[in-house]
Amino acid sequence: MPWTACVFRNIEPGGNAHLSIQKPDYFCISAVAPGIGLEFAGHMAKAAPIMATGQSVAAMAQRLKIAIVDENPIRAAILDEGLREAGFLDVIWIEQTRHLLKRVYEIDPDVILIDLANPSRDVLEQMFQVSRIVKRPIAMFVDQSDAASIQASVDAGISAYIVDGLKKERMKYILDLCISRFNAFTKLQDDLENAKTALEDRKIIDRAKGILMKAKSISEDQAYVLLRQTAMNEKKKIADIAQSVVTAAEILK
Amino acid sequence: MTATLQPLRIGFIPLADATALLIAVDKGFCADEGLAIELVREVSWSNVRDKLNIGLFDAAHLIAPVAIASALGLGHVKVPIIAPFGLGVNGNAITISPALQRALSIVADGDLRDPLVSARALAKVVAARKAKGDEPLTLGMTFPFSTHNYHLRYWMAAGGVDPDEDVRLVVLPPPYMVESLENGHVDGFCVGAPWNSVAVDLGIGVILHFVSDIFSRAAEKFLAVRQSWADEHPETLLRLVRAHIRAAAFVEQPENHREAAELLARPDRIGVSPEVILRTLEGRLKVNQAGDIRTGKNYLLVGREGAARPDPAQAAWLYAQMVRWGQAPFDRAHAAVAAAVCRPDIYDAAAGHAGSSFALPDTVGAFDDAAFDPDDIEAYLGSLRIRR
Numbered sequence: 001m002p003w004t005a006c007v008f009r010n011i012e013p014g015g016n017a018h019l020s021i022q023k024p025d026y027f028c029i030s031a032v033a034p035g036i037g038l039e040f041a042g043h044m045a046k047a048a049p050i051m052a053t054g055q056s057v058a059a060m061a062q063r064l065k066i067a068i069v070d071e072n073p074i075r076a077a078i079l080d081e082g083l084r085e086a087g088f089l090d091v092i093w094i095e096q097t098r099h100l101l102k103r104v105y106e107i108d109p110d111v112i113l114i115d116l117a118n119p120s121r122d123v124l125e126q127m128f129q130v131s132r133i134v135k136r137p138i139a140m141f142v143d144q145s146d147a148a149s150i151q152a153s154v155d156a157g158i159s160a161y162i163v164d165g166l167k168k169e170r171m172k173y174i175l176d177l178c179i180s181r182f183n184a185f186t187k188l189q190d191d192l193e194n195a196k197t198a199l200e201d202r203k204i205i206d207r208a209k210g211i212l213m214k215a216k217s218i219s220e221d222q223a224y225v226l227l228r229q230t231a232m233n234e235k236k237k238i239a240d241i242a243q244s245v246v247t248a249a250e251i252l253k
Numbered sequence: 254m255t256a257t258l259q260p261l262r263i264g265f266i267p268l269a270d271a272t273a274l275l276i277a278v279d280k281g282f283c284a285d286e287g288l289a290i291e292l293v294r295e296v297s298w299s300n301v302r303d304k305l306n307i308g309l310f311d312a313a314h315l316i317a318p319v320a321i322a323s324a325l326g327l328g329h330v331k332v333p334i335i336a337p338f339g340l341g342v343n344g345n346a347i348t349i350s351p352a353l354q355r356a357l358s359i360v361a362d363g364d365l366r367d368p369l370v371s372a373r374a375l376a377k378v379v380a381a382r383k384a385k386g387d388e389p390l391t392l393g394m395t396f397p398f399s400t401h402n403y404h405l406r407y408w409m410a411a412g413g414v415d416p417d418e419d420v421r422l423v424v425l426p427p428p429y430m431v432e433s434l435e436n437g438h439v440d441g442f443c444v445g446a447p448w449n450s451v452a453v454d455l456g457i458g459v460i461l462h463f464v465s466d467i468f469s470r471a472a473e474k475f476l477a478v479r480q481s482w483a484d485e486h487p488e489t490l491l492r493l494v495r496a497h498i499r500a501a502a503f504v505e506q507p508e509n510h511r512e513a514a515e516l517l518a519r520p521d522r523i524g525v526s527p528e529v530i531l532r533t534l535e536g537r538l539k540v541n542q543a544g545d546i547r548t549g550k551n552y553l554l555v556g557r558e559g560a561a562r563p564d565p566a567q568a569a570w571l572y573a574q575m576v577r578w579g580q581a582p583f584d585r586a587h588a589a590v591a592a593a594v595c596r597p598d599i600y601d602a603a604a605g606h607a608g609s610s611f612a613l614p615d616t617v618g619a620f621d622d623a624a625f626d627p628d629d630i631e632a633y634l635g636s637l638r639i640r641r
Contacts, residue, residue, distance in 0.1 A: 098438065101423070119426030121297040122396055124329075126424040 007197075065090040067109035069097065069118065074187060075185045079113060082181035201239035208242035213250045261493070264301045265314035267523045268427065269446035269533045270341025272476045272513065272555050274314050275523070277493075277500035285499075286492035294521060297394045297426060305477060306332040311486075312493065315477035316341055316400040318571045321591045325572075327581050328398060335483055336568075337474035337490060337599035338497045339559070342560040343471055344533075344553040345369030345404055345464035346449040349441035351542070352483045353378070353390070354459045368467050368620045372412020379419045393425035393433060393442035395562050400473045401443040403574040405463050410639040411621045415627055416578070417641070443538060445473065446533040446553060447525050453539050454529070460540040465551040470560075472567035475594075494603035501556025506556035510534045532629035562604075563595035566616040577634055579641030588630050 066076065066088055070076040076093045084090050093243050097120040104112065114121055205227065212223040228244070231238045263278075265271040277283050295301045298316050305313040306323060319332045321327075349357070354365075360377040363370040379390060396452050406416040416422055423432055433439045437459045443464075452458030464471055483490050504513050511530055516637060518527040525632040534540055536552035539545070554560030559624045572591035575581040601607045616625050625633050635641060 097429075117296055119296040119428055121299045122426050123424045125299050126397055 041245065064088060065092070065107065065109045066095055067092045067107050067112045067119065069094045069100065069114040069124075071095065071097065071118065072115070075115070078185045078188070079181045081178055081185070086177055094120070097123070100124070123129060201237075201242075204239055204246060205242040208245040211245055215249075259599075260291040261311040261489070262291045262293055262309065262384040263292045263312045263314070263424060264304055264382075265297045266296075266298065266301060266427070267315075267387075267552060268448075268474075269517070269523065270343075270344045271314045271523070271553075272504055272534075273338070273340055273501040273561065274476060275517055276286060276513055277496040278502055279519075279522070280392060280500060280503060280513075282496040282499045282503070283493070286496045288489065288492055290498060292522075298399070303332070307481065308479070308482075311482060312476060312478045315475050316396055316399050317472050317475050317568070318400060318403070318506065318575065319396065320475050320477045321568055321571055321594050322398040322575070322580075324590055324594050325581065325587055327575065328627075332494060333480035334477050334594060335480050335596050335599075336477050336563045336594050336604070337483070337494045337596045338476040339472055339474075339563045339567075340476050340555075341445070341472075341474035341563045342554040343465040343468070343551050344473055345401055345443055345462070345471070346460050346465070346538070347405065347408065347441060347443045347447045347462045348430075348434070348452050348458040349461050350437075350457070351459055352440075353440045354461070354541075357461075365461065366466065368408055369411060372408050372410075372414065374412070375409055376419075377397075381415055383419075389398060389420050390440045391421040391423055391438070393423055393430055393439040395427055395444060397423060398575070399569075399582070400464075400571070401445070403571065403578070404467060404471065405443040406578060407574070407619065408462070408467050411623075413639070415639050431455060431457065431490070447523065447529045450529045450538055450589040451525065455540060456542045460538060460547070463538070463547070463549040463552050465549050467620050469551065470567070471617055472564060472571075472587055475563065483617045490599065491603045494600060498556070498600075498604055501561045504534065504555045505536075505557045509595065516589070562597050562600045564616070565592035565595040565627075566627040568592050568595045569616050569630065570625055570630045573625070573630045574632055576630070577637060577640045581633065583631065588627075592627060593632075614633070 064069060066083060068079055070079070070093070072240065073095070073148040076095070080091050092107050092109065094100065094107070096103075100120050100123050104124070112124065114124065123142065161179075206226075208227060210219055212218065212226060213220060214225075217228050218226070227241050228240050231241045234241065265274055271495065275292070279293055280440045284573045292305075293310065295304070298319055301310070301313050301315060302319050302323065308467045315334075315336075317336070320336055321334045323334045325331065327612060341424055355376040357371060360381075361370055361374040365371045365374065377391075382389065392405055396402065396406055402422065406424065409416055409420065414420060423439065425439065425442065427444050430439075430444050430448050431440045431452045434442065434452055434453070441458075441461070449458070449460050453460055464473075476494070478490065496513065503509050511527075514527040514531040514534060517523045517530050517573070518525060521529060534554055534555075536549045538549070538552070540547045540549055551558075569588055569592040572581070576583045580588065616627065623633070623636060
């Protein structure tokens with residue numbers, strides 16, 4: 001009788017990762033990146049000693065073939081890199097979800113990483129049904145509501161749902177590795193977003209300064225001080241005040 | 254009533270049969286019951302199932318066979334799930350490519366709108382392809398434990414097509430169905446609203462059958478909760494079900510269709526045009542590119558004719574399909590567990606009255622008249638020619 005089990009742990013709003021194990025020594029992790037945040041880094045540090053207890057990590061790494069199903073090339077690359085650094089050299093990226101099942105059968109991986117936000121997760125579910133390969137799926141979930149319970153729930157889950165031939169340290173190691181890589185990806189995205197916003201802000205502030213300098217015949221520094229003072233008085237961001245100035249100037253044109 | 258402190262988290266898949274849930278929240282029926290709800294839109298049934306099982310969701314819009322599979326521990330971990338409210342009856346449809354439609358109409362011995370005629374025509378097309386050495390037809394459905402899977406199988410098997418030997422059945426996420434039909438990855442599919450209509454509107458699919466052509470009543474989705482959650486929150490559950498009962502009644506008033514369609518169409522809900530949802534609610538579907546409209550009196554029952562009251566016999570029928578297609582061994586005790594997933598008693602307690610005044614025809618009322626007795630599943634299975 002095929003069976004599966006679920007475990008989850010909490011990371012941070014919006015972020016989750018997923019692991020499912022399908023037969024002795026065959027497991028599948030799915031994970032989703034958005035929102036897995038830095039708060040989790042502290043837990044990762046605490047988790048590190050446990051990661052290190054996986055004595056046969058190197059042996060495991062040599063044995064495992066890992067497929068990454070992710071339409072996001074950057075996230076896939078970051079995950080791939082992390083796995084390789086950890087000694088998992090047999091990593092294959094499946095970019096297209098079309099004919100996913102066929103690809104998975106061709107590759108015949110031991111581990112599948114799939115973005116939980118990818119609807120094709122249901123396609124993989126079909127493997128649990130019909131495949132001669134897959135006999136014992138286990139699903140492990142990583143999701144967020146309360147960061148404090150991460151460790152306990154992971155431990156409980158891994159202990160409860162361990163399959164033959166897989167030590168919990170091994171599963172934990174891979175899970176933790178994935179999560180830390182997703183953190184790296186999310187940070188990269190955040191940094192990019194912040195940089196974009198900063199650039200936008202500077203552009204709008206420059207335009208507002210120009211408008212003020214012309215309208216009030218003041219210097220650039222004075223214009224900036226005026227914006228900053230107004231922002232402080234109104235408890236708003238300078239960029240927001242600058243936007244109001246620009247909008248007003250456009251209306252008054 | 255005072256609002257609960259923690260909002261209930263309820264997962265759903267953007268489909269028309271989430272209507273009662275979405276309206277219960279967005280029209281304020283849940284708020285009237287003092288319930289704060291956080292709706293979480295999901296992309297896969299696996300996600301919904303796992304998050305419900307694990308406790309990340311308090312309740313979920315769940316495909317009915319998945320609830321039963323969870324209760325039985327089939328294909329996944331065993332988590333007792335109950336269904337106090339039926340979310341969707343008869344919303345599925347079978348859509349095929351125009352090419353397959355042409356092939357069927359050439360060999361059809363009668364009106365293709367008759368599912369027995371279409372299933373037999375399918376058998377002829379399948380045989381002809383086999384004789385020519387062509388690839389078997391590929392048909393999409395949404396999940397191994399899905400009504401879509403069983404509906405497709407039931408229909409084709411009645412015409413003599415063995416769903417495991419003669420065609421290829423593949424799981425496809427609903428949002429990918431239409432694209433897969435367009436690029437020839439599949440020749441047809443069985444999916445819930447609004448995806449059949451989306452394929453028709455794009456001119457790449459023809460609706461061959463409403464599932465209501467095949468069964469007079471087929472339960473498809475449940476409002477599902479964990480048994481343990483129900484035990485811990487009996488009062489909250491009653492309020493939740495009551496809000497759903499009111500929402501279903503609201504949706505079934507024709508004068509409310511427009512408002513409901515607007516609410517459901519929002520990008521964070523079902524996310525398709527209100528017109529498509531309106532046609533779905535009215536059971537008035539465009540079935541082909543020529544713009545032919547078919548009306549189905551029994552298409553997508555949300556609350557009318559007692560559809561929202563969960564029926565243990567429907568659950569037993571779904572369990573019988575699992576056995577029929579080799580997903581589960583037959584076991585009388587398992588049949589009882591499956592049937593007990595449906596909890597009309599909770600529905601009745603929430604509604605404030607007992608029982609349903611609707612006399613239901615032979616549970617599912619299959620088009621080929623195969624009688625189903627939930628108390629004698631073995632006899633039913635024995636009467637079926639194609640099975641595992």
